[in-house]
Amino acid sequence: MVEPLLKVENLIKNYGGLCAVDGVSLEVGRGQFVALVGPNGCGKTTLLSSIYGLRPSDGGQVTFAGRHIEKLSPHQIFDLGMGNAFQFPRLFPSMTVLDNMIIAARNQRGDHLWNSLFRRGAWHRDEERLAIRAMQLLELLNLSHLTFAKAGEMSGGQQKLLEIGRTLMAEPEMMLLDEPAAGVNPVLGRQIFAELDKLKREKGMSFLIIEHRLELIMAFTDWVYVMDRGKIALQGEPEKVINDPVFFEVYIGATKEKS
Numbered sequence: 420m421v422e423p424l425l426k427v428e429n430l431i432k433n434y435g436g437l438c439a440v441d442g443v444s445l446e447v448g449r450g451q452f453v454a455l456v457g458p459n460g461c462g463k464t465t466l467l468s469s470i471y472g473l474r475p476s477d478g479g480q481v482t483f484a485g486r487h488i489e490k491l492s493p494h495q496i497f498d499l500g501m502g503n504a505f506q507f508p509r510l511f512p513s514m515t516v517l518d519n520m521i522i523a524a525r526n527q528r529g530d531h532l533w534n535s536l537f538r539r540g541a542w543h544r545d546e547e548r549l550a551i552r553a554m555q556l557l558e559l560l561n562l563s564h565l566t567f568a569k570a571g572e573m574s575g576g577q578q579k580l581l582e583i584g585r586t587l588m589a590e591p592e593m594m595l596l597d598e599p600a601a602g603v604n605p606v607l608g609r610q611i612f613a614e615l616d617k618l619k620r621e622k623g624m625s626f627l628i629i630e631h632r633l634e635l636i637m638a639f640t641d642w643v644y645v646m647d648r649g650k651i652a653l654q655g656e657p658e659k660v661i662n663d664p665v666f667f668e669v670y671i672g673a674t675k676e677k678s
């Protein structure tokens with residue numbers, strides 16, 4: 420059997436007396452698009468944060484590309500090739516889209532932000548290489564027509580895509596995302612998912628994404644985990660999961676709370 424890229428075993432995260440993540444196990448294979456769904460407060464964000472080392476877990480194991488990561492910091496996890504777009508530094512609204520991409524790459528490598536912003540001549544050759552990579556990614560994300568636009572002038576959906584692009588400057592093998600299509604209109608939401616799907620197909624990237632919109636889950640995901648009260652209540656291929664009475668029960672709860 421092929422070892423999954425991400426393997427979570429029996430993960431536990433408590434907040435005082437509350438067990439927000441209660442022995443969760445899940446897997447994400449290479450090149451797989453996996454969704455995590457569940458009602459408000461069931462522990463989805465805590466689970467992603469614990470996997471990423473943002474909220475250290477209280478038990479269980481997490482392996483990424485064959486390495487234990489449950490004791491690592493988010494920076495160390497990032498260096499191993501897992502990106503996340505939910506805790507990413509904000510965009511610089513008055514700078515161009517291209518500069519936002521280049522600065523993100525420098526930040527991720529730990530270069531000093533001041534140097535990145537004001538001593539750019541010193542990195543001329545490196546800059547050129549980063550600019551080429553940024554432009555390739557903007558093309559892939561359907562943002563190339565905005566390369567020299569100010570980031571602050573983009574729509575909400577385009578800014579979300581730019582945030583994803585900034586994380587991609589480090590060429591992660593996998594990304595964790597918390598509702599990347601939230602707060603944008605359905606057309607842009609679908610576009611964001613379509614671009615992620617393109618990254619999966621063209622670059623073999625893997626995704627673990629919190630999402631509740633059925634339409635997006637059905638169109639783009641390979642596997643769905645349904646979470647309820649800190650536990651995985653159900654998992655399977657999207658068609659199978661949405662026809663399961665357990666999903667119906669949990670999902671109706673989730674959409675009632677969202678509306």
Ligand SMILES: Nc1ncnc2c1ncn2[C@@H]1O[C@H](COP(=O)(O)OP(=O)(O)OP(=O)(O)O)[C@@H](O)[C@H]1O
Binds near residue numbers: 434439457459463464
């Ligand atoms: N920092 C915290 N301290 C204490 N309790 C917390 C903290 N963060 C979350 N919780 C609680 O942990 C539980 C899980 O919350 P979490 O945000 O992980 O759920 P969620 O499924 O992501 O919800 P949502 O869909 O609303 O984002 C909830 O009961 C929440 O109130």
